[in-house]
Amino acid sequence: MSEQPSPEKILQTGLAFWASKTLLSAIEIDLFTKLADGAKPFDVIRDLVGLHPRSARDFLDALVALGFLERTGDLYSNTIETNLFLDRTKPSYVGGILEMANHRLYPFWGHLTDALRTGQPQNEYRTGDPSLFETLYADPDRLKEFLSAMTGVSRGSNVAIAQRFPWKDYRTFVDVGTAQGDLAVQIAKANPHLQGFGFDLPQVAPFFEEYSTTSGVADRLSFVPGDFFQHDLPKADVVLMGHILHDWDLPTKKMLIAKAFDAVPSGGALVVYEALIDDDRSKNAFGLMMSLNMLIETPGGFDYTGANCSGWMKEAGFSQIRVEHLVGPDSMVIGIK
Numbered sequence: 001m002s003e004q005p006s007p008e009k010i011l012q013t014g015l016a017f018w019a020s021k022t023l024l025s026a027i028e029i030d031l032f033t034k035l036a037d038g039a040k041p042f043d044v045i046r047d048l049v050g051l052h053p054r055s056a057r058d059f060l061d062a063l064v065a066l067g068f069l070e071r072t073g074d075l076y077s078n079t080i081e082t083n084l085f086l087d088r089t090k091p092s093y094v095g096g097i098l099e100m101a102n103h104r105l106y107p108f109w110g111h112l113t114d115a116l117r118t119g120q121p122q123n124e125y126r127t128g129d130p131s132l133f134e135t136l137y138a139d140p141d142r143l144k145e146f147l148s149a150m151t152g153v154s155r156g157s158n159v160a161i162a163q164r165f166p167w168k169d170y171r172t173f174v175d176v177g178t179a180q181g182d183l184a185v186q187i188a189k190a191n192p193h194l195q196g197f198g199f200d201l202p203q204v205a206p207f208f209e210e211y212s213t214t215s216g217v218a219d220r221l222s223f224v225p226g227d228f229f230q231h232d233l234p235k236a237d238v239v240l241m242g243h244i245l246h247d248w249d250l251p252t253k254k255m256l257i258a259k260a261f262d263a264v265p266s267g268g269a270l271v272v273y274e275a276l277i278d279d280d281r282s283k284n285a286f287g288l289m290m291s292l293n294m295l296i297e298t299p300g301g302f303d304y305t306g307a308n309c310s311g312w313m314k315e316a317g318f319s320q321i322r323v324e325h326l327v328g329p330d331s332m333v334i335g336i337k
């Protein structure tokens with residue numbers, strides 16, 4: 001007997017923003033950080049994070065029901081996951097991307113329908129600001145939030161690339177658009193024979209340097225300031241681009257791949273990674289919605305399939321091109337010169 005159709009999935013997805021915003025607000029008021037030193041009674045938490053009596057019980061119990069807090073009697077505590085990943089004092093904190101989601105993406109996505117109709121970004125562009133990166137880079141607090149958000153979202157794939165790429169065949173690498181430098185740090189930690197460069201806009205330098213120093217690999221990593229629209233990429237055996245190509249239109253994507261080709265020696269490699277869309281464009285919902293996020297955040301950016309990227313890399317001269325899954329929605333495309 002076939003199952004009766006149910007509206008459950010439709011309703012759950014349609015109202016998924018309730019759960020999303022409940023979690024984002026808990027991060028915004030630092031709830032998980034304040035509970036990191038142990039369980040606390042309801043009254044203490046209410047005062048600690050400044051909740052109105054009308055909201056407090058429903059908010060905390062909603063977080064219990066969603067699986068982000070535990071409650072025993074009147075005591076609330078973090079779960080193992082929220083204690084590890086949402087206490088901002090721990091190096092394992094991944095909330096940077098969620099802080100950015102709360103401040104930027106949540107309000108911007110409210111204008112998705114406008115973006116779908118007009119093809120126009122819905123971030124600061126709406127008020128006439130020239131570019132995502134210029135806006136971020138004008139404000140050190142926003143820049144820091146953005147750079148650490150990138151670390152949070154990229155960490156799993158960075159570790160996978162550090163472990164799985166055949167690094168023993170190479171001696172140097174450059175991570176283009178390195179942000180805080182987590183990919184470079186993970187590669188350097190897992191491969192003590194390598195020297196690496198992080199290439200990014202000059203304003204990123206202090207954040208990269210602080211991060212590589214606290215990670216204990218600063219002796220093998222250096223920051224190269226530059227603008228990939230104006231400058232060649234630093235020469236290295238392997239060029240990496242994580243979440244770079246999806247920010248830009250097709251001519252820029254191809255220009256960056258061509259610059260990577262010029263930067264590596266014969267036998268050198270380009271590694272591109274993102275939430276690559278599956279070739280059938282029907283399974284990787286995260287990758288497809290990431291592309292909608294690029295519609296909202298950039299004038300020409302879009303995500304793409306492994307087959308798309310392989311084609312552009314072949315056109316630039318790379319061969320032995322292969323696509324490998326990393327973690328979650330992410331995959332990498334590797335090409336050899």
Ligand SMILES: C[S@@+](CC[C@H](N)C(=O)[O-])C[C@H]1O[C@@H](n2cnc3c(N)ncnc32)[C@H](O)[C@@H]1O
Pocket residue numbers: 133150151154176177178179180199200201204226227228229241242243244247
């Ligand atoms: C989406 S982030 C990706 C960060 C990191 N690769 C990751 O995957 O987590 C894009 C990066 O490209 C850098 N970027 C943007 N425009 C650039 C330019 N013209 N030249 C060099 N880097 C640039 C930004 O500063 C930012 O660090």
